[in-house]
Amino acid sequence: MASENEIMTDISDDDYSDAFDPDEDMEAEFDDASSISDSGFSPIEPDSHSTGKDPKGKGKAVDSMLTLDNHPGASEKLKEEQKVAVAYVEEMLQLKSEQAAVLLRYFAWKKEKLVETYMDSPESTLAAAGIHENGAQPRLKRVRGFVCEVCYDEMAQETLALSCDHRFCKSCYAQYVTSKVVDEGESRRIQCMGSKCNVIVDEKTVELLVEEEVLERYRSLLNRTYVDDSTSLRWCPAPNCDYALKCHILPRQLDSIIPTVQCSCLHTFCFGCGDADHRPCCCPIVRRWLKKCADDSETSNWISANTKECTKCHSTIEKNGGCNHMTCKSCKWEFCWVCMGPWSEHGTAWYNCSRYEEKGGDAVNQDAQSKSRASLERYLHYYNRFANHEQSIKLEHELATRMEKKMEEMQEHSSLSWIEVQFLAKAVETLTKCRTVLKWTYAMAFYLAKNNHTAIFEDNQADLEQAVEGLSELLEKPLDEEKIAELRQQTTDKTVYVSKRCQILLDDTLRGYEEDRWHWAEAIKM
Amino acid sequence: MGSRISAKRLTKELTELKTNGPPTGCTLIQADDLECWVVSLQVLGESVYEGEEFALRFKFSSSYPIDSPEVTFVNCPERGWKAPVHPHIYTNGHICASVLGSGWSPVLNVASLLLTFQSMLASCKKKELPPDNDRYVRTAPSNPKQTRFVYHDDDV
Ligand SMILES: [Zn+2]
Ligand SMILES: [Zn+2]
Ligand SMILES: [Zn+2]
Ligand SMILES: [Zn+2]
Ligand SMILES: [Zn+2]
Ligand SMILES: [Zn+2]
Numbered sequence: 192m193a194s195e196n197e198i199m200t201d202i203s204d205d206d207y208s209d210a211f212d213p214d215e216d217m218e219a220e221f222d223d224a225s226s227i228s229d230s231g232f233s234p235i236e237p238d239s240h241s242t243g244k245d246p247k248g249k250g251k252a253v254d255s256m257l258t259l260d261n262h263p264g265a266s267e268k269l270k271e272e273q274k275v276a277v278a279y280v281e282e283m284l285q286l287k288s289e290q291a292a293v294l295l296r297y298f299a300w301k302k303e304k305l306v307e308t309y310m311d312s313p314e315s316t317l318a319a320a321g322i323h324e325n326g327a328q329p330r331l332k333r334v335r336g337f338v339c340e341v342c343y344d345e346m347a348q349e350t351l352a353l354s355c356d357h358r359f360c361k362s363c364y365a366q367y368v369t370s371k372v373v374d375e376g377e378s379r380r381i382q383c384m385g386s387k388c389n390v391i392v393d394e395k396t397v398e399l400l401v402e403e404e405v406l407e408r409y410r411s412l413l414n415r416t417y418v419d420d421s422t423s424l425r426w427c428p429a430p431n432c433d434y435a436l437k438c439h440i441l442p443r444q445l446d447s448i449i450p451t452v453q454c455s456c457l458h459t460f461c462f463g464c465g466d467a468d469h470r471p472c473c474c475p476i477v478r479r480w481l482k483k484c485a486d487d488s489e490t491s492n493w494i495s496a497n498t499k500e501c502t503k504c505h506s507t508i509e510k511n512g513g514c515n516h517m518t519c520k521s522c523k524w525e526f527c528w529v530c531m532g533p534w535s536e537h538g539t540a541w542y543n544c545s546r547y548e549e550k551g552g553d554a555v556n557q558d559a560q561s562k563s564r565a566s567l568e569r570y571l572h573y574y575n576r577f578a579n580h581e582q583s584i585k586l587e588h589e590l591a592t593r594m595e596k597k598m599e600e601m602q603e604h605s606s607l608s609w610i611e612v613q614f615l616a617k618a619v620e621t622l623t624k625c626r627t628v629l630k631w632t633y634a635m636a637f638y639l640a641k642n643n644h645t646a647i648f649e650d651n652q653a654d655l656e657q658a659v660e661g662l663s664e665l666l667e668k669p670l671d672e673e674k675i676a677e678l679r680q681q682t683t684d685k686t687v688y689v690s691k692r693c694q695i696l697l698d699d700t701l702r703g704y705e706e707d708r709w710h711w712a713e714a715i716k717m
Numbered sequence: 718m719g720s721r722i723s724a725k726r727l728t729k730e731l732t733e734l735k736t737n738g739p740p741t742g743c744t745l746i747q748a749d750d751l752e753c754w755v756v757s758l759q760v761l762g763e764s765v766y767e768g769e770e771f772a773l774r775f776k777f778s779s780s781y782p783i784d785s786p787e788v789t790f791v792n793c794p795e796r797g798w799k800a801p802v803h804p805h806i807y808t809n810g811h812i813c814a815s816v817l818g819s820g821w822s823p824v825l826n827v828a829s830l831l832l833t834f835q836s837m838l839a840s841c842k843k844k845e846l847p848p849d850n851d852r853y854v855r856t857a858p859s860n861p862k863q864t865r866f867v868y869h870d871d872d873v
Binding site for chain 1: 823
């Protein structure tokens, strides 16, 4: 049936990824890693390797950034890795190298699975992958009296047939392969032109047919599929970045490890899902949360709106900075943007804006309607805070740009050096980092089952929340030329403090995964 | 390069259809140029479509036959043509058939497509619209080739 959004599923691919045993692959990947580590594509730090020894997946949480060796010659390294794998299969199964390559691509480079399946049943494995066992390497040939079934032309100069013997003229084949590569971006699954024939046009045959430019494109597409297929490789998701990163993590480990990696281009992301750094929230929770937010977007849209009404005098208040401490211009009422409660209750150590308080404790007597209202309220509590940090990050960047401009002006008629005004950039960078962490703590808190561990988590969250708001508030103060040195000192101090709070929260939360302290209110499955 | 093959090939296909005729039950209604042809089609023998006449419109791009043609059932009240009621045919005439997408091969042609659609109709036991017909027709692009169909017709 038709669906514009549905993507045709590729059955052959899924079959193998399901059937394949991750543990076995783990072994193999490690062998790989050791053999190529000196060629520049080194595996992540030993830390993550230790997870391989613990098949239960409750391994050590990644508590520091994992840095990978990466070189501009990454694509050469990728080619080298493929060559090694092809040679292995070629040798192991006594196949031609082109056949080995087609087989490997069909098995998404899982060579142990390949060898095992092949040993079981060589003929059907080859047939499924689109290889004829005894087929000679295709070459161009002139055939007397040949009529091409595609162009209906009898004048064909040169012809070509794959191992299936479906023969067509060279110019038709060239046009067909070119269109597959250029228009469809296809590479490893270009099949014979014959109807319902699945024999694959291999790399050597493509070389015979197409122009240099197309061949180059074809090869780079093949290279891409190698990374796409490999569970331990991932493209850096940053725009215009061509690096691939290697990390050995199994999908089922993702509920206890957040494999955060940093590319040579400095982009930091989660290797498990490819999204930007989402510590301390683990991948399965992130997926759930984002899905929930998308599903409930209509109910929660109003929250992220930039204007609200003052609860006292009802005049409209627009938020234009990242700070949540609001003062109504008309009545001077001070309140919290997030919970709309009075600000006076917020500045204390007991920062309860981040903690959700269950109302009307008697759950038994709640009717269905008030239960669903309570569950919506609970969700909105967390979503509100999640969305608000996202919004604040944006606003603070705008604020920083405005302030930097002002500082530049000041610099012109003061003794400040460029270096001396950098404290601002550092503060905003820290704020962004900490707000991102805070943002994800709310997604995490939404799914956490309450116990005494979560109380510590919430305390850490509240402490960081308060520190962040303090720094943010400082940045929003009008800039006083006389007091710039003072501002710099205060900002620098607070920046250091905020960073420290953030590290405390991250350390404890990540250790919590390791110690199995976090229990989810709903069963989380990948 | 593309248009050279497509013009040559379509000219030959057309000559063939005019000399030997299209498959039984089909009539070439319009083929004034090499871009768009209309062929009427009836299902032979006993079927749920007995006595009905349909029409298929073929549109060829310059990449034909490397690329499949755009094929739809015609809705034309003046000539009494309506898209058949069939689980793989939408009321706007779009057809969900792998042969027009991933199952297309350049060795296939207009005649072989006519035979395919004749047998697709002949094997239908019950006149039913696709379950997602309303939703699809509301949002469908005018060219069905832009739709990503999830084919369920491998058995026809
Ligand atoms: Zn040809
Ligand atoms: Zn073939
Ligand atoms: Zn990068
Ligand atoms: Zn992730
Ligand atoms: Zn007010
Ligand atoms: Zn508050």
